[in-house]
Amino acid sequence: MNYLVGVFKPPCNIFVSFADGRRREQVPLKKENGKTVMVALFQSQENIVGEVVIEPIHGMKVEHNGVKIELLGQIELYFDRGNFYDFTSLVRELDVPGELYERKTYPFEFSTVEMPYESYNGVNVRLRYILKVTISRNFVSNIVEYQDFVVRNYTPPPSINNSIKMEVGIEDCLHIEFEYSKSKYHLKDVIIGKIYFLLVRIKLKNMELEIRRRESTGSGPNTYVETETLAKFELMDGAPVRGESIPIRLFLSPYELTPTYRNINNKYSVKYYLNLVLVDEEDRRYFKQQEITMYRLLEAS
């Protein structure tokens, strides 16, 4: 019986845990299988300390050529699935070759790890951080266990944060001036602004503000661009008259935004845009798109 079991199941269980696991913030992470799990959250230059527990299944002996733990930062492009670009790779040897009969605990530590990029789960690309425990074996495949964790990096408020102000229009038809109070927003920010109607000769039906995410992956001829509309927020109902000004107040917190990522490891970029859309009675859409920069605010403690 036991023999048979060993064919289908690894002969031991591997657990990875963090030293400050209980106190550390847990954030949801969507796995490949669609399930969301809670994982530990880190930021760059933190010490990643913890322990690996290997527990052979009852009565079984694990022969190995050594045990190691790696910290990997990987970018996976979906058009090139299966190929991982490791931009970060750190290794700690946990055990010399030998045999395991019983549960064994290996502490590990990666000090002040540079993790410049944030975890990201996009349409065509994924950036993830993992701890990979490998029990190397002869003749049979290695026993490997992964532990995901998430990295988020915080930035202080930008010193320069100009408003976005612009006058646009269609000649003799529609003339508007809009203003967003800032060009850089943190993820829980509020977009404040107003739209001022200088000329309205078309019958408008409504107006909305969209938040769009533009993810571009690859480079050169293999560039893939994917745009998602993350928010559709109605700003105005009905037709304004000349001289009317419509307020904008859009809370960003309900939306799943990330900071703006520019050219991450030459593999991808994620940018955010505000798209102001005016719809007329014939459902024609007039729009103006403006890039905004998103950042993760470093809360002043």
Added chain:
Amino acid sequence: MLNGIDDEEKWLAEGIAGIQHNAFYMHQALDSNNLREALKYSAQMLSELRTSKLSPHKYYELYMRAFDELRKLEMFFKEDSKHGVSVIDLYELVQHAGNILPRLYLLCTVGSVYIKSKEAPAKEVLKDLVEMCRGVQHPIRGLFLRSYLAQISRDKLPDIGSEYEGDADTVMDAVEFVLQNFTEMNKLWVQMQHQGPGRFREKQEKERSELRDLVGKNLHVLSQIEGVDLGIYKETVLTRVLEQVVNCKDDLAQYYLMDCIIQVFPDEYHLQTLETLLGACPQLQPTVDVKTVLSRLMDRLSNYAASSEDVLPEFLQVEAFTKLSNAIGKVIEAQVDMPAVGAITLYVSLLTFTLCVHPDRLDYVDQVLGACVKKLYNIPKLEDSRAMKQVVALLSAPLEKYNDIVTALTLSNYPRVMDHLDNGTNKVMAMVIIQSIMKNNTFISTAHKLDEEDFKDEQNSVARLIHMLYNDEPEEMLKIICIVRKHTMAGGPKRLPFTVPSLVFSALRLVWRLQGQEGDIVGEEVPATPKKIFQLLTQIIEALSAVPSPELALRLYLQCAEAANGCDLELVAYEFFTQAFVLYEEEIADSKAQVTAIHLIIGTLQRMNVFGVENRDTMTHKTTGYSARLLKKPDQCRAVYACSHLFWVDDQDGIKDGERVLLCLKRALRIANAAQQMANVARGSSGPVILFVEILNKYLYFFEKGNQQITGAAIQDLIELINTEMQSDSATPDTASDAFLASTLRYIQFQKQKGGVMGEKFEAIKF
């Protein structure tokens, strides 16, 4: 289109079902304290209000459903122990809703709780809400949303004494909030007309009217804010509201809002801001019914003035009359097309106002009437019955106020306004006046300190008034005459000479009218018979003896006699003549008056054809007798030759007694002779021969008319006699007589040359 209404019902039903459905789940969420679900379902419920398919009326129904549900939601929001979210967070949370309309309804609902919690100053929250609501520009949806905002904020304004009152000057915040909401609502309301296809304009207007109270409500709220004193009202509220009213350039809105302003704010505010308020009127669209607006304003002020005497000085202080009067003038001037009724309505209001506020200023009253006359200048008789009614109101107002017709009639423009009425209305007016007289019997006996001229004017007015009493129904007319008689008879000796003639002629006119329809008068039952009227007339004229005014009475008797003649009432006519003679004998002593009277008698008698031979003889005998007994010879002479006409009436059935004509003329010649002699004796020169020339003319008249007794020879003799007289030494040269004679002779010559029967006849006269 055919199923438009059915469809609407269907859409409404669907909307209601949608609300009920989501409300059900909302209730469940509320019961289980599930905030997230509650927000989700309430937003879905409110999405039903996003419809564009319903008319305002139906939309209102939908709105009310949602409104009730929102009350429950508000209760839930209030209990943060249940949902565990602070009101500040809640205020943000509801703003996550993607659709604006549900978002803002929820925001207002939370806002209400927010203010109540006092975690933020009321003014901040209100300011935010009223500003955010700008996002809804659809007129109907916007109006209802803002009306919801107004509703939930009403009891939360930072008014003076309110629990939400903040630091200094928070009243201004309350005012500012309501004003802003008002302005935006009005803009939406005005926008409504530009929505949808233009072909249902009428329907649209109707729909707009249905929503007007939503807008007007704001003004009501403003008037309820304790802290709005006169200063704030003047400087901020009125200025801003009027600015919006004028700028919206929409007649429906302007009319309604002006009326609203007048109705909701206190009278004393209106009085103190009269200039501003009136100043806005000419700036309104030309199609706005400004007259009604002004009328209402004046009515209000009138009532205010009537409410207490203490407020009157205020009116004087602000010169209310002048301002109103000017404003009306401007409006009438500006609105050229305004129908007469409109203008008169305005004047009625102004008059009522004047009478209330300045009862002592008759000149103001007259000024108003004068302005009215000016307006009616181009319309001799009004034909519009509504306008007429207004004129009656205009004319009645002073009567009611003064209870004294005389006061009213001293107004110089009063009768001039009356001139514009048609007969029927004149009668109505007359009745009003008479009723006024009757109501106030004292006026007759009141001694007036008016000077003579005023008195005459006034009495002339009364006389004119009597002429205006008219009714097509003889019986009614007779009643009127009786009533007038009753009142004029009490008028005393000073007034009677003015009023009696009018009354007499008024009665005579009735007689003539009855005469005209003689055939219709059947039986004894008819009250208005000429006989009866003549009896009345006798009594009326008798009254003049008290004055006494015999000359006038005599004339009136003669008029009556002639009328009786027309009615073929010999005895009545005789009686009137008798009265006239009696007066002549007993009352008329002055010789000049006698001459006039005798000529009147002769003239009248000549025209009488009702008398039988005997009666006529009596009359003519008397008349010739009186004529011959006049004091001065020339008067005698002229009266006597005039009497000749009594015996020769130049129509078909007229009496033609040539002999007696000749007798009269001869007698006249004798008298003329005697006059000549008397002159010789008295002054040493003979008098003018003009009497002879006059008699010659009478000869020629009767000669021409074919009186056989007048011969060519007799005329020839007379001419000779005249020539002799003129050439005598004692003759006084008199160019008038010379000219008269010369033209008479020329006439004879002319007739001769004309030839024919007449020419031959005149050939007999040789000189």
